[in-house]
Amino acid sequence: MYPNAAENVVDIEYSVSPIGDYASGGAVIEFRDVTEQKKIEQERLNAVLIAEQQSIRIKADDVHKTNMISFVSFICHEIRNPLQGITSSAEFLLETLQKLDTLTNRLSLTEEGSITSDSTHAATQDVLTPISNSVDTVINHHPSSRVATPKVDAYTRTEIDDLISNAKQLVGNIQTCAEHQALITNNVLDLSRLDAGKMELSLDVVNISALGQQTVEMMLAKARDKHINLTMAEGRSRTLLLKADATVLRQVLLNLVSNAIKFTPENGEILVDLHADPPSDDGRVTLHGSVTDNGLGMSELEQRKLFQRFSQANQKVAQLYGGSGLGLSISKELVRVMGGEMHVKSAQGMGSTFSFTSIHEMPTKEELSMFGPQHGQTDSIPQAALTADESELAKPEAVLDGPLPKFRMIGVAEDNPINLQYLAKNLKKLGYQYTLCANGKELLDKFCEPGNTIDCCILDISMPVMDGLEAARLMREHEALLTVNGVPRRRTPMIAMSGNAMTQQVTEALSAGISSYLVKPCNQADLARTLAHWEHIVHTGAEHRLLTDRRREVS
Numbered sequence: 001m002y003p004n005a006a007e008n009v010v011d012i013e014y015s016v017s018p019i020g021d022y023a024s025g026g027a028v029i030e031f032r033d034v035t036e037q038k039k040i041e042q043e044r045l046n047a048v049l050i051a052e053q054q055s056i057r058i059k060a061d062d063v064h065k066t067n068m069i070s071f072v073s074f075i076c077h078e079i080r081n082p083l084q085g086i087t088s089s090a091e092f093l094l095e096t097l098q099k100l101d102t103l104t105n106r107l108s109l110t111e112e113g114s115i116t117s118d119s120t121h122a123a124t125q126d127v128l129t130p131i132s133n134s135v136d137t138v139i140n141h142h143p144s145s146r147v148a149t150p151k152v153d154a155y156t157r158t159e160i161d162d163l164i165s166n167a168k169q170l171v172g173n174i175q176t177c178a179e180h181q182a183l184i185t186n187n188v189l190d191l192s193r194l195d196a197g198k199m200e201l202s203l204d205v206v207n208i209s210a211l212g213q214q215t216v217e218m219m220l221a222k223a224r225d226k227h228i229n230l231t232m233a234e235g236r237s238r239t240l241l242l243k244a245d246a247t248v249l250r251q252v253l254l255n256l257v258s259n260a261i262k263f264t265p266e267n268g269e270i271l272v273d274l275h276a277d278p279p280s281d282d283g284r285v286t287l288h289g290s291v292t293d294n295g296l297g298m299s300e301l302e303q304r305k306l307f308q309r310f311s312q313a314n315q316k317v318a319q320l321y322g323g324s325g326l327g328l329s330i331s332k333e334l335v336r337v338m339g340g341e342m343h344v345k346s347a348q349g350m351g352s353t354f355s356f357t358s359i360h361e362m363p364t365k366e367e368l369s370m371f372g373p374q375h376g377q378t379d380s381i382p383q384a385a386l387t388a389d390e391s392e393l394a395k396p397e398a399v400l401d402g403p404l405p406k407f408r409m410i411g412v413a414e415d416n417p418i419n420l421q422y423l424a425k426n427l428k429k430l431g432y433q434y435t436l437c438a439n440g441k442e443l444l445d446k447f448c449e450p451g452n453t454i455d456c457c458i459l460d461i462s463m464p465v466m467d468g469l470e471a472a473r474l475m476r477e478h479e480a481l482l483t484v485n486g487v488p489r490r491r492t493p494m495i496a497m498s499g500n501a502m503t504q505q506v507t508e509a510l511s512a513g514i515s516s517y518l519v520k521p522c523n524q525a526d527l528a529r530t531l532a533h534w535e536h537i538v539h540t541g542a543e544h545r546l547l548t549d550r551r552r553e554v555s
Contacts, residue, residue, distance in 0.1 A: 010035045076185050077462065080499030080520040081416055083178055083185075087521035088422035090174045097171065101164050107157060182521055186501075187326045194333050200503050201245040201337065205363045208240040208249075208287065212274040215253040219261060226266045230257070233273035240276060241368065242285055242360040248334050249358070255327040256291040256354045263352075264295035279362055287340075287358045294351040303344055307332045331356075404535045407456040410434045413443040413471060414497075415463040419520075423458065423497075426524045430531070439463045440471025447475050447492075454492070456534065461498035461509060468496060469512040476513035491515075493534035497522055 010033050017028040190199070216232055223230035253272070260270045270293045277286045298306070307329050332342040339359035346352035410432050414420040420436055427434045435454070437443040440463055447454050457475070459468035472494050482489040493515045498505075501519045509517055516530050 011038050076188065076501065077499035079181065079185050080501075081419065083182055084499075084520040084522065085416070085418040085422065086174065086178045087182075087523060088419070088426070090171050090178065091523060092422065092425060094168065094171045094175075097164055097168050101168075104157070104160050104164065107160075178521065187330055190330050190334070191326070194330070194337075199334070199337050201248060202503075203243045203245060203361075205241055205367050206244040206246045206249070208242055208244065208274055208276070210239075211246055211250060212253065212272060212289075215250055215257060216272055218254065219257045222258070222261050223270065226261065226264070226268070228261060228264055228266070228268045228270055230261070230270045231272070233271055233275075240274070241363055242276065242287065243363050243367070244287075244358070244360050245338070248338065252331045252334055252356065253289065253291070255331045256289075256356075259327060259354070260291050260293040260295065260352075264293045269294050276360075283362050285360045285362060287360055288355065289358070290353055290355040292351065292353040297348045297350045297352055298344075298346040299348050303346060306344060307342070328354075404532075404539045406432060406535065407531065407538075408433065409453040409455060410531075411437065411443045411446055411454040411457045413437040413440050413458070413463065413468065414460045415439055416460070419460075426527055429524070430528055432531075440466035440468050444471045444474050444478075448478050455538075456531070457492060457494045459494060459496055459514075461496055461500055461505070468498070468514075469509060472496075472509070472513040490538065493538065495530055495534070497527075 012031050013034050014029055014031045017030070019026045019028060213232055216230055220230060257270065257272060264270060270291065273288075273290045273292070275288055277288070279285050335342045335356045335358060340357035342354065342356040344352060344354050410427060412420065412423055412427070412434055414423060414436075415438055417438075420438070424434060424436060435446055437446065440459065442465075443457065443459065444466065446452060447457070457472075459471060461468040475492070475494070479489060479492060494513060495516045495518060496509050496514045497518045497520060498509075499520045500506075506517050515534065518526060518530060
């Protein structure tokens with residue numbers, strides 16, 4: 001350190017060079033100002049330190065995000081398991097009430113008028129006891145039965161009808177609450193994936209036109225409750241095939257249509273439109289989607305708040321219509337994952353139009369050839385730039401007369417006794433024989449027994465003793481050793497039914513040998529559709545392909 005001419009202290013370095021010999025010589029001393037050099041060095045060290053700190057923070061954030069994803073996934077799994085029991089209970093309870101309603105409609109009224117409360121109570125007990133014990137027996141009894149039709153007075157009949165009606169309403173409330181809870185669970189899982197950048201698209205050839213029509217049909221019941229006319233735009237019914245994630249695209253459409261129904265008054269109109277631009281030079285296609293309603297509409301201020309998380313247009317809307325304020329925010333982010341954007345055009349009292357774009361690739365001829373047999377597509381398809389000709393869609397390998405044979409024996413592994421009970425009820429109602437197991441090890445043992453007839457498996461993933469993934473891997477290994485007349489045995493369809501819905505978890509299950517992945521809560525229709533899908537593949541010789549449903553899932 002040394003003061004310079006301006007009396008400022010500066011950093012210096014010096015060097016000494018000798019002159020002459022040791023006895024008579026001297027030395028040259030050179031001083032250099034290194035202030036700027038030291039400043040640069042200090043800045044470099046500071047930058048290195050900041051970079052290291054940032055790296056530590058990033059790693060900590062990544063660990064935190066990973067831990068949060070695991071935590072959210074665990075919570076969602078634990079929520080979905082009881083939701084499966086609630087959904088199945090409500091489904092069977094409603095079915096029982098419908099049978100009870102059918103039975104009470106067979107009762108004849110007595111010729112007497114109203115009776116005393118004591119006799120009414122006795123009559124009610126006399127009627128309800130045999131009804132509760134033999135609903136199915138009486139309904140399915142042969143017309144030639146000698147059992148006389150029970151008779152009740154008008155008051156008792158009215159009481160029974162009211163009880164059944166109230167019970168149906170309560171069951172409907174349970175189903176609505178379960179559906180809402182499942183929706184919130186899915187939204188939380190989607191948020192965690194979007195925040196962590198883990199949302200990945202599962203691309204397949206998708207009939208966009210059919211997907212739009214199916215979405216409209218799924219929401220028709222809710223629209224009819226408010227006498228709303230929900231329709232697809234005219235001229236959009238022709239087949240449009242693109243590579244897309246059907247689950248994500250359907251979720252966006254369902255969110256937009258559900259919102260439109262919520263904010264459209266009775267006797268309103270909602271129009272859904274899906275169309276695509278011609279392919280660009282790079283072969284990509286821009287898909288345009290929109291949902292237009294003549295509902296309440298929004299001011300510009302309300303529109304600016306619309307896509308914020310946990311936010312709705314205003315507090316009055318939140319109190320009147322409810323909701324978490326997540327649907328539109330998630331939909332906008334999902335659209336961005338698909339390479340597009342979402343916009344809204346609205347005016348108060350004039351309705352709203354929510355529109356979005358997404359970017360897709362054209363399917364190859366090989367992918368189109370697989371699309372036909374998997375989706376029953378055999379008709380010629382116009383607009384070759386966006387779709388395919390009939391010659392490019394392969395026909396099924398075999399056509400069977402009449403309904404396809406059902407699986408002979410379905411092996412079921414589920415550790416939750418309530419869910420196992422309802423799985424058995426669903427399979428029995430669908431006409432299947434089944435064997436029940438409390439964990440993967442029990443199912444594996446039965447599957448490996450010589451002469452067993454198990455030709456389809458349904459497995460939970462998280463189970464004690466042996467989980468579904470390990471059981472599936474070991475069953476596949478055993479299956480690979482089996483032959484029929486010297487030919488390797490056809491792979492057994494293995495259907496996962498789990499509360500886990502992360503993309504990584506689904507991928508891991510498919511790698512273990514799982515054929516289809518259903519996410520709880522899963523209703524009877526989902527189960528029936530999946531079983532029918534695999535019966536078609538097994539009995540027609542169609543290509544054995546992986547099938548996921550992340551929303552029911554994937555989902």
